[in-house]
Amino acid sequence: MSALKLLNDRRSVPSRQLGDPGPDPAELQALLQAAARAPDHGKLVPWRFLLIRGEARRRLGELLARTALANNPDAPPAAIEKDRERFNFAPLIVTVIAHIDEANSKVPAQEQLLSAGCVAYNLLLGAQQLGYGAQWLTGWAAYDPTILAALGVGAGERVVGFIHIGTAREPAPERLRPDAAALVREWQG
Numbered sequence: 001m002s003a004l005k006l007l008n009d010r011r012s013v014p015s016r017q018l019g020d021p022g023p024d025p026a027e028l029q030a031l032l033q034a035a036a037r038a039p040d041h042g043k044l045v046p047w048r049f050l051l052i053r054g055e056a057r058r059r060l061g062e063l064l065a066r067t068a069l070a071n072n073p074d075a076p077p078a079a080i081e082k083d084r085e086r087f088n089f090a091p092l093i094v095t096v097i098a099h100i101d102e103a104n105s106k107v108p109a110q111e112q113l114l115s116a117g118c119v120a121y122n123l124l125l126g127a128q129q130l131g132y133g134a135q136w137l138t139g140w141a142a143y144d145p146t147i148l149a150a151l152g153v154g155a156g157e158r159v160v161g162f163i164h165i166g167t168a169r170e171p172a173p174e175r176l177r178p179d180a181a182a183l184v185r186e187w188q189g
């Protein structure tokens with residue numbers, strides 16, 4: 001498949017439509033290695049991966065449910081249930097964690113974060129190329145101090161996204177895409 005076709009075919013598969021199987025160990029290794037080829041100003045490697053799979057998904061869901069209730073004791077039970085189930089659909093979640101060197105005088109924090117974003121996007125593309133569905137999710141959990149501490153996300157680190165990867169149980173929905181031509185102007189000096 002040409003790279004352009006892969007880009008033009010790319011779409012998210014909602015995590016709730018993902019199921020088994022996920023990538024096997026060789027595919028996962030290849031996927032992570034390919035994702036790590038993201039552009040990286042200063043070769044800082046300002047990101048890392050945290051895998052969540054198997055029983056750990058359920059444990060994270062339980063933590064989400066407890067934390068959501070602690071954060072908002074009046075939350076409707078359906079919302080708490082949704083949080084409990086969030087990580088239970090895709091067999092594999094690759095968390096992309098950026099660790100930003102704010103003090104770097106040559107590479108601004110924004111560029112380090114963007115590099116981590118490219119890693120996450122590479123995972124989406126790579127997963128699709130391997131025949132899997134994927135979705136990039138953050139949600140409140142990516143910003144909640146209790147969840148971040150439980151995931152071992154340190155000071156100076158950020159969760160760029162939870163990349164849910166698995167087999168699509170139904171055809172992925174398409175959405176209206178931006179018309180690139182309408183977004184273009186040409187600078188002429």
Ligand SMILES: Cc1cc2nc3c(=O)[nH]c(=O)nc-3n(C[C@H](O)[C@H](O)[C@H](O)COP(=O)(O)O)c2cc1C
Nearest residue numbers: 010011012013135136137138139140160161173175
């Ligand atoms: C940084 C980032 C975080 C996102 N977080 C969420 C999220 O928490 N919930 C959600 O429904 N979509 C989220 N999305 C959007 C989906 O991943 C997806 O891009 C969107 O549904 C559009 O589908 P498409 O990828 O096929 O264009 C996020 C996207 C990005 C780039």
